[in-house]
Amino acid sequence: MRILGLDPGLATLGYGCIEVQGNTCQVCDFGVITTPAHTPMGDRLQSLYSDLHTLIPALQPDWVALERLFFYKMSHTILVAQARGVILLVLSQLHCPLMEFTPPQVKQALTGYGNATKMDMQQAVQRELHLSHLPQPDDAADALAIALTASRHCDGING
Numbered sequence: 001m002r003i004l005g006l007d008p009g010l011a012t013l014g015y016g017c018i019e020v021q022g023n024t025c026q027v028c029d030f031g032v033i034t035t036p037a038h039t040p041m042g043d044r045l046q047s048l049y050s051d052l053h054t055l056i057p058a059l060q061p062d063w064v065a066l067e068r069l070f071f072y073k074m075s076h077t078i079l080v081a082q083a084r085g086v087i088l089l090v091l092s093q094l095h096c097p098l099m100e101f102t103p104p105q106v107k108q109a110l111t112g113y114g115n116a117t118k119m120d121m122q123q124a125v126q127r128e129l130h131l132s133h134l135p136q137p138d139d140a141a142d143a144l145a146i147a148l149t150a151s152r153h154c155d156g157i158n159g
Contacts, residue, residue, distance in 0.1 A: 001154060002028065004061035004096075005147030007139050008069075008087055010044060010079040011035060013052075014139030017059045018129070018147045025151055027129050029059060030140040045086050052090040064091055065150030067142070068100040099150045106142075109149040121145050 001021075007014035016030035033051045035044035056064070066088075069081055091098055104114035110124040122134045125144045135141040 001063070001151075002059065002061045003063045003065055003147045003150045003154070004056065004059055005065045005143040005145070005150065006087060007067050007142040007146060008080050008084045009139060010048075010083045011037060012137070012139045013048060013083060013087075014137070014141070014143035015055060016135075016140055016142075016144030016147050017061060018144065018151065020151045020154065025129060025148060027131070027144070030135060030144055032137055032139050041082070045082060048083060048086045049090060052087065053094075056090065056094055056096065061096065063099060063150055063154065064096045065099045065101065065146045066091075067106070067146055068102045099153060101146060101149050106145050106149045109152055110145055 002017060002019050005016045005018070011034065013033040015033065017028040018025045019028050033048060033055070035047050066084070069077065069084060101109075107116040107121060108114040110116070110128070111120050113120070118138060122138075122141045125131070125141050125148065126134050128148055129144065135144055
């Protein structure tokens with residue numbers, strides 16, 4: 001089963017794809033999609049839309065796991081909400097099964113502690129995926145963590 005994790009953002013959208021076979025997970029790909037800060041909003045959203053329409057068919061996930069909107073600063077939340085809208089539209093158009101998790105759910109699943117630090121999370125991802133180094137950038141590491149969380153919820157689900 002292949003799971004694509006997405007960490008939504010307007011400036012930086014993290015993605016991490018894993019292959020799950022039994023109790024083992026392997027990294028297929030991870031990285032970020034970025035949009036320049038001084039680009040008009042519509043162009044940034046169009047860029048996310050276009051890049052996701054290229055990325056998702058290339059990775060061919062059985063499931064997509066997305067970070068659920070969680071309130072930070074209001075201005076940040078609005079930007080993330082706009083990016084999430086584009087993500088949800090693309091996932092619907094591509095008929096991708098979706099799971100959503102809040103940041104505390106992801107932290108709890110990987111570390112056993114819902115308030116884990118960024119470093120705790122990166123180390124958990126590194127350990128679980130047998131990576132030689134901490135996954136970078138942070139947004140891609142977060143996306144891999146979201147994919148790993150989804151893998152724990154897929155028990156009994158045939159992708």
